[in-house]
Amino acid sequence: xxxxxxxxxxxxxxxxxxxxxxxxxxxxxxxxxxxxxxxxxxxxxxxxxxxxxxxxxxxxxxxxxxxxxxxxxxxxxxxxxxxxxxxxxxxxxxxxxxxxxxxxxxxxxxxxxxxxxxxxxxxxxxxxxxxxxxxxxxxxxxxxxxxxxxxxxxxxxxxxxxxxxxxxxxxxxxxxxxxxxxxxxxxxxxxxxxxxxxxxxxxxxxxxxxxxxxxxxxxxxxxxxxxxxxxxxxxxxxxxxxxxxxxxxxxxxxxxxxxxxxxxxxxxxxxxxxxxxxxxxxxxxxxxxxxxxxxxxxxxxxxxxxxxxxxxxxxxx
Numbered sequence: 001x002x003x004x005x006x007x008x009x010x011x012x013x014x015x016x017x018x019x020x021x022x023x024x025x026x027x028x029x030x031x032x033x034x035x036x037x038x039x040x041x042x043x044x045x046x047x048x049x050x051x052x053x054x055x056x057x058x059x060x061x062x063x064x065x066x067x068x069x070x071x072x073x074x075x076x077x078x079x080x081x082x083x084x085x086x087x088x089x090x091x092x093x094x095x096x097x098x099x100x101x102x103x104x105x106x107x108x109x110x111x112x113x114x115x116x117x118x119x120x121x122x123x124x125x126x127x128x129x130x131x132x133x134x135x136x137x138x139x140x141x142x143x144x145x146x147x148x149x150x151x152x153x154x155x156x157x158x159x160x161x162x163x164x165x166x167x168x169x170x171x172x173x174x175x176x177x178x179x180x181x182x183x184x185x186x187x188x189x190x191x192x193x194x195x196x197x198x199x200x201x202x203x204x205x206x207x208x209x210x211x212x213x214x215x216x217x218x219x220x221x222x223x224x225x226x227x228x229x230x231x232x233x234x235x236x237x238x239x240x241x242x243x244x245x246x247x248x249x250x251x252x253x254x255x256x257x258x259x260x261x262x263x264x265x266x267x268x269x270x271x272x273x274x275x276x277x278x279x280x281x282x283x284x285x286x287x288x289x290x291x292x293x294x295x296x297x298x299x300x301x302x303x304x305x306x307x308x309x310x311x312x313x314x315x316x317x
Contacts, residue, residue: 042247147280268304
């Protein structure tokens, strides 16, 4: 089993190295068309990995924490976890757009910031997933706490304010950097640290990276427990989560210019969080099948997208 963890991490490392060292070696503004093509590539890679999950579990090469799992069941759990993380990442995109706007980061450098942000997210989520799995396996009641957290997050999102820029003014990371670190407003290419008059300063790019990393920690508090509602297999939770966030950068550039057109997606995300929270709370009374969970999540996303487009068309008349 350890071998497959190593192979997956090596695969991720190769993908990231090709991303920054070959395909995006030179800083450039990523067009919507390019972003859509890469989004399609990431989805295909993720689905191909789901096929690998099917065969690995189906042939008993990999077993779940409680014994063998049917290949079809493992593949469905992976796909559901992937869709959950992908859908919850949509809210993350709104936040990232607000962060880049607040720090006035040029589009040409945004990909590099997100690259290192994704790398940090992989490490942090790995820690969260292993820790969460251990807690749930030893203390089953933790699932109820996760369920309450998801429902609370859904309600907060539903009734909370959307002024992200105002929140960033009060952001603890921003205030800490300004108070205790040598920060400059000057940028020299994609450098995170520059040297002026013999003294080193951190640029807005590095402060932006810090804020994005801490924001991802908060999103992980929602998305990782949500996947635990589907499966407790750490390999499926980790791989579905990581494959989803690997494609987050291209998805960001594909949607960043069209965020205003998808305002109703917020309500789809609220529904998904609340539904998974309820699923966790009633698990002892009734365990909602994974296939039904996946179907409801997909329906919610489609409904949110269609509602957004209808609203946009009606305002154009």
